[in-house]
Amino acid sequence: MLQIVFRELKLCYGFVRRDLGTGLLPVPVFTLASLLYRNASKEEMVPAIANAFLYGFLYLYTFVVSNQITGVQEDRVNKPDRPIASGAESVSAAQIRYWTLTALYLAHGYTLGVGEWALLWVITTIAHNPLGFSNLGPTKDLCMGLGCIAQLKAAWGIGGSPPAMGWEWIKVITLYMLWPIPLQDLRDVPGDLAVGRRTTPILLGDMPARIYIAAGIIVSQFLLIKYRILEYRYDRSTIALSVALVLMTIGCIFRLFAFRSLTSDRFSYWLYTVIYVFQPLSACITLR
Template sequence: MFQTLAREIQLCYGFVRRDLGTGLLPVPGFTLASLLYRKASGEEMIPAIGHAFLYGFLYLYTFVVSNQITGVHEDKVNKPDRPIASGAESVSAATIRYWTLTTLYLAYGYSLGVWEWALLWIVTTIAHNPLGFSNFGPTKDLCMGLGCIAQLKAAWALGGSPPQMGWEWIKIITLYMLWPIPLQDLRDVPGDLAAGRRTTPILLGDVPARVYISAGIIVSQFLLIKYRILEYRYDTSTLALSAALVLMTAGCIFRLFAFRSLTSDRFSYWLYTVIYVFQPLSAAITLR
């Protein structure tokens, strides 16, 4: 029993470990923003944040299992330590895992009253992975934008605030996920070429892709800082918050051009995900 549990924990970690930042953490972060916006009590916050963590985990877990089922050949080049690529889990076993997790995810979303956003993510996952939308840059990027909407709309609803204010933030955060998301593909170009994919960096070429990504980061963060953070609350906390976002943005863009290697691009993508996670937390600080 203990060995089975230990193996399951190891497999689960192997599936999700690279994507915990973008897949899990924005859900409780944006749920917290929703709770603070409506001045929820501490007694309300604890269970809501707990639900948000579990929902975010299932959101992430369903996607990464599906993604790794359809991306075995790429993973053998780019990420050979993943469970399926390494041989720790078979494709057939992972398929059973995916459908079990998806059923649990949809049922849990239904119980929380966010089933429509869970369903949107399931449909997006199917389009991105088995239907092959991830093989072409524009459709892959669109799926990531839809995934951001599904993730954050559910998170805001779990906090119980009216949807309008949440949507005002989600629109800009989604722009950050939709436009500069090809940054994640810079680190995977060798594997994508081997798999025959045409991601945005492959379609545009290396330097134009870096310009395109940088423009998306700059525009989205300018809109977030000017029209969401500082327009709603102008005080020491939001000025410090804005300064932190500016520094991270500048650092990410500097790295994109100063250190152009697969190793550096992996770190730049990590910084990009830190900025993404920081944005729901920015909403929590601003809307408190």
């Protein structure tokens, strides 16, 4: 029994470990922002955050399993340690895992009152993976933008605040996910070429893609800092927060152009995901 549990935990970690930052963490963090905005009691916060963690985990887990079912050939080039690519999990077993997780995810979203956003994510996942929207840059990037909306709208709803303020933040954060998201594809160009994908970096070429990504990071962070953070609250905490975001933005853009290799692009994408998680955290600090 212990061996079965250990194997399951190992497989689970193998599926989700690369995407915990963008897939899981923003949900409980943005839920906390919603709770703080409406001055929720501590007694309300504990179960809400726990439910948000479970929702975020299922949000991530359903997607990565589906993604890895349809991306075995690419993973054998770019990420051969993943469960299916490495042979630790068969495709048929992974399909059973996906549909089981999807049913749990939809049920949990329904009980939390965010069923429509859970459904949007399931539809987006199907479009991105089995329907092949991920094979073309513009449609792949659009799916990531829709996924951001589904993720953060659900998180805000779990926190129980009126949707208007949440949507003001989500629009700007979604721009960051929609526009510069091709940064994740810079590190996967060899595998994408091997399977015939035409991601944004392949369509634009390396240097134009880096300029496009940098522009998206700059515009989205300018809008976030000026019109969401400092316009709502101007004090030491938000000034320090804004400085931190500016420094991370500069660091990410500098790396994009100064270190152009697959290894460096992996680290640049990691920094990009840190900035993404920092944006719901910014809402917590600003809306408290």
